[in-house]
Amino acid sequence: MPAIPPPTTTHGEERGRGIAGGYHPRVTSPPRRLDPFPVDAPLLERLLAEALSRGGDWADLYFERRAESSIRMEQDEVREAAAGVVAGVGVRVLAGERTGYAYTEDLVPESMARAARTASLVAAGAGEEAVVRVAEAPVRDLYRTARPASAEALEARVALLRRSSAAARGHDRRVSRVMVTLRDEAKSVLVATSAGGLFRDEQPLLAFRVAVVAEDAGKGRTQGMEGGGGRFGLEYFDRRPPEEHAREAARRAVLALGASEAPAGPMPVVLGPGYSGILLHEAVGHPLEADFNRKGLSRYSRQIGERVASPLCTIVDDGTVEGSRGSLNVDDEGSPTSPTTLIENGVLVGYMQDRLSARLTGAGATGNGRRESYAHPPMPRMTNTCLPAGPHDPEEILRSVKRGVYAASYSGGQVDISKGDFVFSVTEAWLIEEGRLTRPLRGVTLIGNGPDVMGRVEMVGRDFRLSDGMWTCGKLGQSVPVGVGMPTVKISSITVGGTGG
Amino acid sequence: MDPLEAAKEAVRAAREAGAGSADAIGLSFRETRLLVRRGELETSQESETRGVGVRAFREGRTGVSYTTDASPAGLRRAGREAADLAAAASPDEAAGLPAAADRGAPAAIEGIDDEAFDSLTPEEGLRRALAGESAAFAEDRRIVNSQGSSFRASRSTVALAASDGFEASYRKTRFGLEVTVLAEDAGGALQRDGWWTADTALRRLDPAESVGREAARRTVRRLGWRKVETRAVPVVLAPDVAASLAAEVARACCGDALVRGASFLADSLGKPVASPLLTLVDDPGLPGRLGSRPFDGEGARTSRKVLFEAGVLRSFLFDSWSLRKLAREHPERARGGTAGNAARGLGGTTSPGTTNLFVEPGTSNPGDLIAGVGDGFYVRETMGFGVNPVTGDYSKGAAGLWIRDGRLDHAVQEVTIAGDLRAMLLGVDGVADDLEFRAECAAPTIRIARMTVSGS
Numbered sequence: 004m005p006a007i008p009p010p011t012t013t014h015g016e017e018r019g020r021g022i023a024g025g026y027h028p029r030v031t032s033p034p035r036r037l038d039p040f041p042v043d044a045p046l047l048e049r050l051l052a053e054a055l056s057r058g059g060d061w062a063d064l065y066f067e068r069r070a071e072s073s074i075r076m077e078q079d080e081v082r083e084a085a086a087g088v089v090a091g092v093g094v095r096v097l098a099g100e101r102t103g104y105a106y107t108e109d110l111v112p113e114s115m116a117r118a119a120r121t122a123s124l125v126a127a128g129a130g131e132e133a134v135v136r137v138a139e140a141p142v143r144d145l146y147r148t149a150r151p152a153s154a155e156a157l158e159a160r161v162a163l164l165r166r167s168s169a170a171a172r173g174h175d176r177r178v179s180r181v182m183v184t185l186r187d188e189a190k191s192v193l194v195a196t197s198a199g200g201l202f203r204d205e206q207p208l209l210a211f212r213v214a215v216v217a218e219d220a221g222k223g224r225t226q227g228m229e230g231g232g233g234r235f236g237l238e239y240f241d242r243r244p245p246e247e248h249a250r251e252a253a254r255r256a257v258l259a260l261g262a263s264e265a266p267a268g269p270m271p272v273v274l275g276p277g278y279s280g281i282l283l284h285e286a287v288g289h290p291l292e293a294d295f296n297r298k299g300l301s302r303y304s305r306q307i308g309e310r311v312a313s314p315l316c317t318i319v320d321d322g323t324v325e326g327s328r329g330s331l332n333v334d335d336e337g338s339p340t341s342p343t344t345l346i347e348n349g350v351l352v353g354y355m356q357d358r359l360s361a362r363l364t365g366a367g368a369t370g371n372g373r374r375e376s377y378a379h380p381p382m383p384r385m386t387n388t389c390l391p392a393g394p395h396d397p398e399e400i401l402r403s404v405k406r407g408v409y410a411a412s413y414s415g416g417q418v419d420i421s422k423g424d425f426v427f428s429v430t431e432a433w434l435i436e437e438g439r440l441t442r443p444l445r446g447v448t449l450i451g452n453g454p455d456v457m458g459r460v461e462m463v464g465r466d467f468r469l470s471d472g473m474w475t476c477g478k479l480g481q482s483v484p485v486g487v488g489m490p491t492v493k494i495s496s497i498t499v500g501g502t503g504g
Numbered sequence: 505m506d507p508l509e510a511a512k513e514a515v516r517a518a519r520e521a522g523a524g525s526a527d528a529i530g531l532s533f534r535e536t537r538l539l540v541r542r543g544e545l546e547t548s549q550e551s552e553t554r555g556v557g558v559r560a561f562r563e564g565r566t567g568v569s570y571t572t573d574a575s576p577a578g579l580r581r582a583g584r585e586a587a588d589l590a591a592a593a594s595p596d597e598a599a600g601l602p603a604a605a606d607r608g609a610p611a612a613i614e615g616i617d618d619e620a621f622d623s624l625t626p627e628e629g630l631r632r633a634l635a636g637e638s639a640a641f642a643e644d645r646r647i648v649n650s651q652g653s654s655f656r657a658s659r660s661t662v663a664l665a666a667s668d669g670f671e672a673s674y675r676k677t678r679f680g681l682e683v684t685v686l687a688e689d690a691g692g693a694l695q696r697d698g699w700w701t702a703d704t705a706l707r708r709l710d711p712a713e714s715v716g717r718e719a720a721r722r723t724v725r726r727l728g729w730r731k732v733e734t735r736a737v738p739v740v741l742a743p744d745v746a747a748s749l750a751a752e753v754a755r756a757c758c759g760d761a762l763v764r765g766a767s768f769l770a771d772s773l774g775k776p777v778a779s780p781l782l783t784l785v786d787d788p789g790l791p792g793r794l795g796s797r798p799f800d801g802e803g804a805r806t807s808r809k810v811l812f813e814a815g816v817l818r819s820f821l822f823d824s825w826s827l828r829k830l831a832r833e834h835p836e837r838a839r840g841g842t843a844g845n846a847a848r849g850l851g852g853t854t855s856p857g858t859t860n861l862f863v864e865p866g867t868s869n870p871g872d873l874i875a876g877v878g879d880g881f882y883v884r885e886t887m888g889f890g891v892n893p894v895t896g897d898y899s900k901g902a903a904g905l906w907i908r909d910g911r912l913d914h915a916v917q918e919v920t921i922a923g924d925l926r927a928m929l930l931g932v933d934g935v936a937d938d939l940e941f942r943a944e945c946a947a948p949t950i951r952i953a954r955m956t957v958s959g960s
Contacts, residue, residue, distance in 0.1 A: 071851065077764075080594035086585055087570035087851050089555070105550040108572045118550075125548050157592045180764045216765050216894065224765050226894045259895070267922065267958035268734040298541070299649050300686060302694065378551060415889035417901070421651075421686055421696035424918055426888035426901030446897030448890040448920045450958075498731075500890070500899045500920025500958040 037203065039191050040066045040092075041110050044137050047195040049112075050094070051135040053119040055197055058128020059098040061358065062119075062135075063336060066092045066110075066193040067377040072153040073186040076164040079172075084157065091377040094119045097359055098126035104380040137201040142333050145340075147326040148207045148236035151189035155237050160185055163237070167245035171215050174253035177260065179224070180216035181249070185209075187236075194337040202337045208328070208484060209235045210473065213248045217256035225262075227255030228414075228430070230473030233328045233486070243471065255412065255431050262445035265432065265501025271407035272449065272497045273400055273435065277468035278412050280487025284388050284476065285416040285425040286453040287311075287318055291345045291353075292371070292383040292478075293360035295420050302423030302453060303351060311351045312457035315393055318346040320355055322370050322386030328472030329387040329486035331370070336381050340370035346457075357383045375481040385476060387486035393463025397491040400462045402438035408447065408499050409433040409440055423453035448500035456497055464491030505554050505574035507532050508663035508673045513576060514558040515665050517583025523560035523567075523590060525601050526583070527666035527802060529848055530556050530673075535658035536626060540633045541650055548626070551658075557850045559802075560586035564595035570851045598828035601666055601802065606824060606843040608805035610672045615792035617675040620706040621659050629655040632712040636683040639716030644687070644724045651684040651696065653716070657706070662797070670803040678794065679706045683719040687727055695726040697885075702943060704792050722884070725905070729915035732906060732959040738880035739921060739955045740873055740907065743938060745883050746947035750784060750863050753925065756893040757811050757819075758856040759826025759845075762837050768896035768925060769817060773837055777817045778929035781866055784812040786821060786845070788859035795860035795944035801848025806859070809845070815929075821845035821856040863947040866935030870949035873934040875910040881957050882907050883921060896925035902957075919959040928952050 034043035047064060054062035068090040075082045092115055093106040103125025105118040152160065164183045171181040190206040212230040229251040231243055274282060287303075295301035303311060312318070322340025324330050331340050336358050344352055354360075357372030360383055373384035401409070409432065416427035429447040433440040469488035476485045507530030518526035532554040539547040556579055557570040567590030571582040637653035656679070663673035684698035699719040701710035741749060753769075761767040769777060778784075788797050788806035800806055802824060809819045820837070822830070823846035831838040847857030874882060887901035899922035905912045923931075934951035 073852070074592075080596060081565075081592060082594070082596065083566045083568055083853050084589040084592045085568035085570075085852055086589060087557075087568075087582075089570075089572045091553075091572060101545055102547040102549075104547065106553075108553060108574075121550050125545070157589075161592065180766070182764070218765060224768075224770075224894050226766060226892070265899070265922075267920075267956050269960060298651070300651050300694075300696070378553060380547065380549065417887045417889070419696060419887070421694040422917070424887075424901070424903075426890075426920070428888050428890040428899070445895065446890065446892065446899045446922060448888055448899040448901060448922070450887075450901045450918055450920050452918060498918065498920065498958055498960070500901070500922050500956075502899075502922045502924070502956045 037193055039068050040193055044201065046112060047137050047201065048135045050115055050119045051195060051197050052133045053116050054094050054096050054123050055133035057123045057126040059096045059126035060362065061097040062197040063095050064092055064195045065335060065377050068191045069188050070153060071188045073184065074160055074164060076168055076183040078181060079165065079168050081161060093377040094122040095380055096122045096125055100363060101125050102380055106377050135197050135199065137195050137199050139201040142202055142204055145323055145325050145330050145332055146207055146234040148234065148238065150236050151207045152187035152209050152237045153189060163240055163245045167213055167249040170246035171213060171249035171253045174250050175257045177217045177219050177257055178215055178253050179218040182214045184212045194335065196337050200337045202333045204332050206331065207234050207236060209233065209239050211245065211248060213252040215252040215256040217260055219260045222260045225256050225259035227252045227259060231471035233326045233472035234330055235326055258431065258443050259445060262443040264503035265444040265447040266499055266503050267501045269496045269498050271404045272494045272499065273404060273407065273409045274492045274494065275409065275411040276464065276466045276491050277470045277488060279410060279492065280388060280470050280489045281413055281416045281427060281474065283318055283390055283489060284385060284485065284487050285418040285427060286456055287346065288385045288388045289418050290420045290423055290453055291355060293354040293356045293364065294383050296354050297360045297364050301420050306351050309351055310349050311454050312346050312349045313460040314349040315460050315463045316346055316349050316390060316457055317344065318390055319344050320371065320385050320388045324387045324469065324486060327387045327469060327486040328474065328484045329385065331386065334370045334372045335374045336372035338368040338370045338372060340386055343369040355383045355385065357381055373483050375483060379481050384478065384483050385485050387488065390489040392465050392467035392490050395462040395464050397464040397466045400464055400491050400493045401435065403462065403493065404435045404438060407435045408444065409435050410449065425453060426450045444501065446501060449497055450500055451497045456494055459495045460492055461495045462493040466490045505532060507554065507661050508665060508671060510556045510574055510579055511663050511665035512671065513579040514556050514583040515667055517580040518558050518560040518587045519667055521584040521587035522562060523587040524562055525667045526558060526560045526586065527601055527664065528556055528558040529801065530663040531660065531850060533658060533660045535656060536629060537654060537656045538626065538629045538633050539652045539654040540630065540637060541652040543634065543638065545630065546652060555850045556582060558582050558586040559853055560590045561600050562587065562590040564597055564599050565590040565593040566599045566853060567593060568853055598825050598832065601668055602804040602824040602843050606804040607670055610798035611789055611806060613789060613791060613796045613798050616704045616796050618677040618705040621657060621677045624657055624706065629657060632681055636681055636712035636716040639713040640683050640685045640720040643717045643720035646687045646724050646727065647685050647720050648688045649686040651686065653683040656680045664799065664803045666803055672799055672803065674798050677704055679703055679709055681709060681712055681715055683716045685719050685723050687723040689727045695723055697723040697726060702794060704794055726915045729917045731918050732916055732957060734958045736954050736956050738877045739952045740877065740880060740882045741950045742882065742884045743940065743947055743949055745886055746863060746950040747945045748886060750861055750947050751945045752891045753784065754811065754858050754861050757821055759820055759822035759830055760855050761893060762820060763826050763829045763833065766894045768894060770837060772817045773839065775817055776815050778812050778815040779932035780815045781935045782812050782815050782929065782932050783810065783864035785810050785864060786858050786861045790860050793860045793941055797859060800844050801846035801854045804843040804846060806844045807842060821858065823854040823856045826856055858945065861945045862939060863935065865937045865939035865948045868934050868936045870936040870938050873936055873949055873951045874907055874912065877907045877910060880907040881916065882912055898923050898925050898928060919957050921955045921957055923955045928955065
């Protein structure tokens with residue numbers, strides 16, 4: 004039976020002291036403190052050595068300090084202003100296929116060494132001396148921000164929310180309730196690895212959301228939402244003014260007042276540009292994460308080189324899209340992000356890797372090792388998952404459908420990675436009749452099987468669009484921000500789950 | 505860090521910085537997680553975390569701050585920041601601590617903190633995880649792979665302190681085992697399913713072997729699945745699916761949704777909204793249950809609330825803000841309401857939520873509910889986010905078994921079930937007697953007279 008840590012690790016203190024005593028700073032200049040964390044390179048080296056003290060193939064430290072702030076406005080009133088700071092370090096040890104993980108929020112050497120020892124217990128080897136030397140590596144900058152939104156005056160942020168709130172109410176007299184939320188985080192990250200890597204990154208994230216309730220006597224109440232943001236500060240609103248989100252949310256709420264029952268059964272579906280990218284995320288993204296495939300759990304396991312989608316489909320996960328919500332300069336294991344082609348002209352060419360899966364399968368890192376926070380071990384995750392533009396005119400795509408459904412916006416999706424079945428819930432949908440959008444539909448769900456639906460992609464538009472940043476992906480209990488994008492796409496047949504005929 | 509002392513320190517700091525009143529939640533959490541896969545330990549994870557979240561009120565303005573920095577300086581900084589942020593908010597007469605009438609001595613709840621947590625060894629957790637997985641493999645030779653078997657044991661301490669003198673804390677343990685396996689059909693296609701057990705007491709967990717066997721049975725039952733033709737039929741919801749429907753309905757019973765007009769039940773207090781067979785209850789005081797708690801997220805007294813009594817909408821779930829706000833804006837909707845349902849995490853203020861939410865069991869045998877259906881759908885799983893609490897539209901992906909001539913027949917997948925929540929609730933024509941509290945939210949088998957199943 005492998006050795007595993009007891010709930011409270013109290014032993015090993017002595018050895019911890021021994022290592023501390025054996026620590027000699029290198030010659031010349033004193034070690035530099037790696038702000039905002041109370042550590043320097045020699046301490047990181049000691050902690051990594053402690054993590055590998057029972058053997059193991061890899062160890063890393065993930066320091067995180069997240070300063071968050073949010074403002075919630077409801078009916079033009081600031082309902083709440085909030086701020087918080089969360090900080091800690093996670094220690095991971097990989098030994099074969101095993102992972103040991105522990106973390107602490109006490110960023111003092113003794114507590115961090117204890118976490119390293121707890122993680123080390125997953126490796127059952129004899130305690131040989133591990134020597135690690137780390138050196139800081141440069142990290143590029145894909146984020147479009149001079150400074151995080153929380154550094155701006157509270158009044159400046161409140162003014163943006165007021166503009167948005169007023170625009171939503173002014174859009175239509177049937178708008179009865181307007182809620183606007185602005186959240187931002189400034190995340191400082193430091194990754195140190197037993198391979199000697201030391202990476203630091205400052206990751207901004209801004210998320211703006213407007214929710215509108217519309218009310219009409221006789222037609223009841225409906226809601227509409229719109230969100231946006233990304234790796235930005237407040238300059239995001241120079242690109243897209245807060246009134247736009249408001250009008251879009253209000254338009255959707257009012258549109259839903261007159262929406263009719265959705266049809267049921269298989270029919271052609273046209274996916275609108277941008278937001279529909281969540282179809283890729285669910286249908287092919289998750290099943291192409293390397294951990295599922297390495298373990299033979301995915302519908303796409305052992306299918307590299309095989310045709311898994313229509314030749315019109317190329318799918319790329321790209322963590323380098325400037326400013327996008329899913330982008331990162333460096334992933335949470337210290338690998339630079341990259342554009343990774345998953346499917347090329349319908350043929351499966353690669354998976355999204357983290358270090359563990361890459362090492363076990365002999366693949367190269369793709370920069371997809373991500374985690375929710377220091378309290379979570381990393382795993383392969385998507386960044387920005389996209390289907391690039393194709394050859395068709397979007398108008399022509401619509402005209403080609405006699406009767407079907409047009410899906411424009413969504414509340415979310417879900418997938419069963421083993422079978423490839425996915426579902427997604429459509430918040431703005433239209434009936435297509437004789438090539439034209441005729442009436443809005445309510446309560447539309449689309450259900451299908453990944454390879455099956457991707458094989459039915461019949462037309463791909465020229466109008467590629469990246470979804471504005473509003474998606475958060477959940478996997479095995481961990482949430483991370485992601486981006487999606489695609490052009491208008493026609494699927495010859497997919498099951499529409501409505502109540503009508 | 506002592507969570508209660510930390511919360512008190514943060515409240516003191518908020519008051520000193522100018523807050524008229526303040527409260528703080530102090531949380532600490534410890535967890536061991538072990539995941540095995542194919543007979544080997546795969547991940548061993550130790551968590552030990554804590555934090556404090558402060559709310560400060562200044563003339564009806566609300567500011568919130570939170571931190572994982574449990575040092576005296578960190579706690580004081582959080583208290584001060586909450587008070588400072590309050591200055592930026594708008595005055596709201598409904599904001600503030602719970603009314604004195606909603607306070608009260610915390611209830612004593614038996615059996616939610618199991619001392620077995622202290623003596624539990626990782627070896628015991630590992631033994632259970634391995635036993636669960638190997639029982640699944642042994643149950644059926646068509647089980648070809650495993651996504652893993654995980655054992656978790658955690659204890660959380662929740663403390664609350666407020667400037668009106670309220671202070672209390674409680675501890676709660678949670679143990680769980682979950683097994684997820686894959687079956688392969690003759691053509692090589694994979695099916696995945698699983699089963700789990702969870703409880704506040706280690707001794708009440710189902711034996712690992714029975715969890716593993718059930719995971720295997722559920723997974724192989726998916727083999728040979730077929731899509732079905734689109735049509736409207738009676739639908740029988742398995743207990744877990746019925747429980748998730750109850751949770752969706754409870755969302756529409758929450759005070760914040762009522763204040764916003766974002767609930768299809770907003771105008772229905774006192775009216776029949778569901779079949780007389782349906783009684784829906786939220787009860788935070790049940791001994792030993794996962795959702796039980798002696799006081800809510802702002803220290804208000806908790807109480808049993810009957811949301812639907814024989815189909816009639818009787819009460820809503822409130823935190824103190826939504827109760828006061830609704831009483832001002834729509835007094836008829838707040839009639840008879842009490843606070844005590846505040847959910848609260850580290851960051852942000854409170855919002856109403858459920859504790860132990862359950863549908864009262866009926867008298868039918870679940871087999872009889874199925875036997876009473878000629879052609880219909882027995883739903884074992886739903887997928888997606890297709891429930892709109894504002895309009896009542898319901899449309900979800902579904903998987904389960906087809907019912908033919910009153911018997912469970914072939915597996916069904918890749919279909920959706922859709923309807924309108926109002927019609928679905930009124931259309932319940934059978935409630936079985938098989939209620940089991942396997943999670944915070946529980947229900948017996950429920951039959952709905954008619955829903956649209958969309959397939960081929």
